[in-house]
Amino acid sequence: MDTNKLKALSYDELRALYRNFLHSQDISKLTIDTAYSDTFYLWRKGSKELFWNTVMDTGFENVAKNELIKALSENSTGNVKSLASSYLSHLRRFRLFLASDGTADLTAPKQEKTARPTHIRKKKVSVIVPDPSSDQVELYLKKWDGLENYRLQEDALNKLFFELCPKNKDITDILLKASTLNNFYSTNIFSIYPVAKHICALDIDARLKAGDVTLVGDIQYVTIGETLKNFYSFATKYCSHHNPIDYPIYDSYVDEVLRYFRKRDGFSDFQDVDLKDYAKFKNILIEFRAFYGLEKHKLKQIDQYVWQLGKEYFPKNYGKKKEKTIGG
Incomplete structure (x- = not known):
């Protein structure tokens, strides 16, 4: 993915593109719906700059954890450490999206796989x-x-x-x-x-x-x-x-x-x-x-x-x- 182009997108534009990526992955609808929101917590509670600086930091794991704990401590009454771990997992998946080559079809959800047939006929191949x-x-x-x-x-x-x-x-x-x-x-x-x-x-x-x-x-x-x-x-x-x-x-x-x-x-x-x-x-x-x-x-x-x-x-x-x- 061209990170500079993604950085230029608005909050709603980036989330829409990311949602299409999530649909292309083999994950549940519940996970998709949660990731669509929770991935961008630092953007909502902090800023666009904070979000991008965090996901692109060379020390991502420590920086993201610290920023999430800080933001959650100020905005949430739940178990901060548990919530931070959950949000961190979504940011990791977003980094996978950033590292993708952009060749996948991000305009439509992934189709369900058809059931595997019980008997599969061998196909001819050139190498034996x-x-x-x-x-x-x-x-x-x-x-x-x-x-x-x-x-x-x-x-x-x-x-x-x-x-x-x-x-x-x-x-x-x-x-x-x-x-x-x-x-x-x-x-x-x-x-x-x-x-x-x-x-x-x-x-x-x-x-x-x-x-x-x-x-x-x-x-x-x-x-x-x-x-x-x-x-x-x-x-x-x-x-x-x-x-x-x-x-x-x-x-x-x-x-x-x-x-x-x-x-x-x-x-x-x-x-x-x-x-x-x-x-x-x-x-x-x-x-x-x-x-x-x-x-x-x-x-x-x-x-x-x-x-x-x-x-x-x-x-x-x-x-x-x-x-x-x-x-x-």
């Missing part, structure tokens, strides 16, 4: 990938173990994340981990300090341990300068290297393979955009594992298997940007 099976997973896990550079990089990351810097309280620890991930995975984050500062402000350790999938969304959106960046793949990697059991890694190879098998075998009826919603992405991987009878394998192993399939059968052109240099 072997049927997923436990034997195939084991084959590719052995290949993974034979990839010395990937395996040793993974060992180095495990030592860093699990032994040397397991916590996320000290920004120097976070900087070390984020910089190493950025280097090993070639995620092309050119200014890593704002990312580390953002992660530090989130106080993520308890959520990481609990496997809170919403944490990926909180990490992925970072304001650098006056631009809201979306580091989705990096956020999944950062969480995964703290808790690989609960956080599979998203990247373009995995995306390609999941869409391939959806088209070929109909293992799921997800939309392409669902792969960029982390909770949905994780559920899609779980569906994939169940559909092909791979339940004995952990999601980490499924991730390594699927990534290698993508790298082998859907290789990237070297002239184009690569998202990942080691598997998840």
Whole structure:
């Protein structure tokens, strides 16, 4: 989204545009109605400038929480901390709107999905990938173990994340981990300090341990300068290297393979955009594992298997940007 154009809109114009965006998301009507009002609380009770300065601040989490508590303390008789948490969640969703690419149809509500048919006929595809099976997973896990550079990089990351810097309280620890991930995975984050500062402000350790999938969304959106960046793949990697059991890694190879098998075998009826919603992405991987009878394998192993399939059968052109240099 062009933030400067959005800033020029009036209160009613911006809310109308945002409401259309909300309808394009897979959320309830009640949530849409609440977000339509609560997202703009700071604008109503403060000013347009206060609202925009807050949502665009590089220290969004702390700044937004403080401004909301201040405004609610002056204007509400309810539980201020509870209300602030609720309003903060709406502001996070608004930042997702700011980070969207603007290609979605924001002029009409999203249509209901039709029921998935009980039997889905396989569709012809140009690339022939072997049927997923436990034997195939084991084959590719052995290949993974034979990839010395990937395996040793993974060992180095495990030592860093699990032994040397397991916590996320000290920004120097976070900087070390984020910089190493950025280097090993070639995620092309050119200014890593704002990312580390953002992660530090989130106080993520308890959520990481609990496997809170919403944490990926909180990490992925970072304001650098006056631009809201979306580091989705990096956020999944950062969480995964703290808790690989609960956080599979998203990247373009995995995306390609999941869409391939959806088209070929109909293992799921997800939309392409669902792969960029982390909770949905994780559920899609779980569906994939169940559909092909791979339940004995952990999601980490499924991730390594699927990534290698993508790298082998859907290789990237070297002239184009690569998202990942080691598997998840």
